Amino acid sequence: MPAKKQFWLMKSEPDAYSIDDLERDGSEPWDGIRNYQARNNMRAMNVGDLVLFYHSNAKPPGVVGVAKVCKTAYPDHTAWDPKSKYYDPKSPEDAPRWEMVDVEFVEKTPTMVSLEDLKAEAALEDMVVTQRSRLSVQPVSKEHFKHVLAMAGAKTKVR
DNA sequence: GCCAACGTTGGC
DNA sequence: GCCAACGTTGGC
Numbered sequence: 001m002p003a004k005k006q007f008w009l010m011k012s013e014p015d016a017y018s019i020d021d022l023e024r025d026g027s028e029p030w031d032g033i034r035n036y037q038a039r040n041n042m043r044a045m046n047v048g049d050l051v052l053f054y055h056s057n058a059k060p061p062g063v064v065g066v067a068k069v070c071k072t073a074y075p076d077h078t079a080w081d082p083k084s085k086y087y088d089p090k091s092p093e094d095a096p097r098w099e100m101v102d103v104e105f106v107e108k109t110p111t112m113v114s115l116e117d118l119k120a121e122a123a124l125e126d127m128v129v130t131q132r133s134r135l136s137v138q139p140v141s142k143e144h145f146k147h148v149l150a151m152a153g154a155k156t157k158v159r
Numbered sequence: 160g161c162c163a164a165c166g167t168t169g170g171c
Numbered sequence: 172g173c174c175a176a177c178g179t180t181g182g183c
Contacts, residue, residue, distance in 0.1 A: 013181090034179095035166075057181055115182080134165060134180050 003046040007145040007158075009129055010067070010103070011056040011136045019053050019065040019108050027070055027104035030137075031078045032086040034098060038137035042101045043073045050156065051103055052140060052148055054129065062114035063148055066156045071102035109152035123147050 010030065012018065022028055033039055046069065053065040075096035078086040091097035119130050124147060128138040140148075146158050 011181090037166090061182070132165095133182070136180085 003048075006044065006046065006049045007051075007140040007142055008041065008045065008049060008069075009052040009054055009063070009138050009140050011054045013057045014055045015057070018055065019105075022053065022065070022067060022103070022105045023108060025105075027102050029071075029100050029102050031076050031100045033076070033100060033137060034086065034088065035136060037135060039073075039099055041137045041139060042099055044139075045069045045072060045101050047072060050106070050145065050158065052145065056136075060112075060114040060116060062112050062117065063109070063152060064112050065108040066106040066149070066154055067103040068106050069101050070104040073099040073101050076100040107155055109149075109154045111151070111153045113148055113151045117151065118148070121147070121151070 017028065030042070033042065049069040051067040051069065052063045053067050054063050055061055075093075076086070076091075076098040078084040079088040079091040079096065079098045080093055081087055086098075088097065115129070118124050118127060124130060124144055127140065127144045128135065129140075132138065142158065149156055149158065
């Protein structure tokens with residue numbers, strides 16, 4: 001019995017890692033998340049879950065593509081590397097505090113859906129991204145997800 | 160570059 | 172356990 005499909009939104013600064021980088025690489029470990037709520041959301045992910053790829057700190061910020069989870073949560077080893085900017089001495093190897101998932105490229109959408117567009121959409125007024133702007137990994141309802149896909153002209157379809 | 164929002168830390 | 176101080180995120 002496959003797990004029920006869930007939907008998410010994940011943010012990345014395009015200067016750090018953009019949708020074009022993901023397209024080039026195919027898939028990517030989503031390391032460096034150091035927020036408990038975001039981590040808990042990643043722990044809840046299943047392989048095949050779809051993700052809206054959001055560019056934060058961009059001009060303008062917004063949804064630029066679709067990705068999907070290809071590996072469920074496992075320890076984020078960058079927390080153990082003193083040379084990493086994500087190093088966290090409070091996350092020992094025998095009790096990892098931080099985890100990551102791998103995501104794979106699905107598509108870059110024909111139309112970018114900016115945060116302004118999302119906020120202007122009445123059907124999306126209670127979407128997390130328009131309310132809790134600082135949460136970098138957040139759940140998206142199926143209805144909201146479909147709505148954003150339609151706005152973006154995405155090839156990806158959700159039934 | 161500014162600053163509001165908000166999550167985390169640490170003193171008490 | 173409270174809360175002030177501090178650091179970070181991210182829109183503008």
